[in-house]
Amino acid sequence: MDEPTSSLTPREFEKLAELIKALSARGVAVIYVSHKLDEVFRVASRATILRDGRKVADVDLTKTTESQMVAMMVGRELQAHPHVSHATPDVVLAAAGLSRGQAVRDVSFTLHKGEVLGIAGLVGAGRTELVRLIAGVDRPDAGSIIVNGVARRFSSPRDAIRNGIALLPEERKKDGIIPLRSVAANVALPKLSQLTHFGIVRRPVLRQTVDALADKVSLRPRDIDRPIRLFSGGNQQKAIICRWLMAQAQILIFDEPTRGIDVGAKSEIYRLIEGLAAEGRSIIVVSSELPEILRVADRVLVMRRGEATAVLDRSELSEETIMRYAVSGRTPQPNAA
């Protein structure tokens, strides 16, 4: 059974657990794949822990604690790197009680000027759904979004962009780029209507601006007339960063900023994110990669099943703490680990 409970209610899970017990009593072997540790402990007697496609351990669940499991799931050593925060006390964005169906439930947080806020959680925890509400892509059922002290209701991404909020989506090919168009056309898209002279696009000004931005992010190859589909994932991402710099976005939301991007380009993207924060922009980074979150974030919002389970300050950050809130939603007990 592969993640059999993703669409089940707790009561239905109890029924399933009873069924599994009955099956195994009849001599049926059951393999149960899940990221929900409480279910694993309820259903299974033995567990195999995988990480990054490799087996980490086989454990006897009667002799293992949840926190030991988490430690084995995370496992990685922290990469040492200097982290400089550019956060200021000014709140530029506040979400209060944001909800949308079961995916996002009553989530509140604040974002400061110059801050990088990480959003962590397991796949399906509602992180992408949350940032889509903030960027005006979807509409919330309840709750409010306050930008620079004024409550806003976005009916489209266009509205959010007018308020300086921009989304760099998780799936670049599907939601990010216009594949057949040039980098210049892709970058200028949100700004186009302000770049006209008697209704005609002022191409020289446009090209100059895009050229300067392409230098800033060191786009490679340095050809803004090339169709964007011919660029690598990392350079497509850089072009999308240019898009929002051109539109003068003050709040940039990166959803999985380095998915499908090679290691070299990854650290370039991280440096860009840090640079944007240093310029006084505010950044939200949604990521499933904990080292990535730990590298760039000043604070981390952890989500679990649509709810915010914690907001962690830099001093409290560790992979284990984040994982614990992401998996069980409970406060970590230091002595249990």
Place this chain on the structure above:
Amino acid sequence: MKRWAGLFRFGMRDVGTLLGLVILCVVFSSLTNVFFTERNLVNILQQSSINACIAIGMTLVIISGGIDLSVGPVAALSAVLAGTLLVNGIPIPLAILAALAIGAACGAINGGLIALAGLQPFIVTLGTLSLFRSLALIYTGGNVVLSLPSAFREIFSAQIWIFPVPVVIVAVLGIAAAVLLAKTPIGEYILAVGGNEEAARISGVPIARTKITAYMISGVLASLGAVIVMARLGAADPTLGNLWELEAIAASAIGGASLMGGKGSIAGTILGAIVLGAMRNGLTLLNVQAFYQLLATGIIIILAMLVDRLTRGKE
């Protein structure tokens, strides 16, 4: 000058369409010496002008990722309304404006149902194809509106240098549409929406406004086509414009527009319309039966798509 260079620079695909047209002309010229005469070439342009006019609008809609099957009935509805106005002594400019307004309104209905109600373009315009046609038939009781004023007819049968007025109008429209597509925000929006609608939306492109604009342009151009046909025939027929949509789609496709959206060329479409016109003209000069003309049209369309596929594979 340099900033306008992009507009008239033919893409490789347009060169291909032009090459096809040249080959077609060479073949017909070698088969009949009537073909390559000034009079016949102007005649081909004249015969292609209506389809080119419709196809320009169709191309914009297709690039935006849609399709407009209702162009023929939009033309018919505009024609019978403007025809009635003309017969009742309404000034010619007002009657023409009324026709174009009908086209714009029909386009707004198509665009609204597609962009605001989220219905599929093919189905919506299939529905309005019946709807608009039936309105034209109901309005006239199925009768042709006859004896349009001769002053109206003369405007469109006049010539500018060697070119008939309709050819000049469509040429100007073609340039305007090419400018729109290459040089204005709405043109870039049309390309973006057709290229990747969700990415365009997240980039702040006004999706609904863009789509509705494309369908409205298509509607207005269908009405303009109707006005030209009315002037030529001196009558407004409620069954006018039968199969115009297929001719226009064919011209767009031959010219390199992709029905997947995001890709197409105004110059290519106009060349595509001329290819179809030249072929029909040449086959008629050779006294080829109409059945075979249809066969040739089909072969040309499929050939164009095959060449497209093969050259794209090399990229």
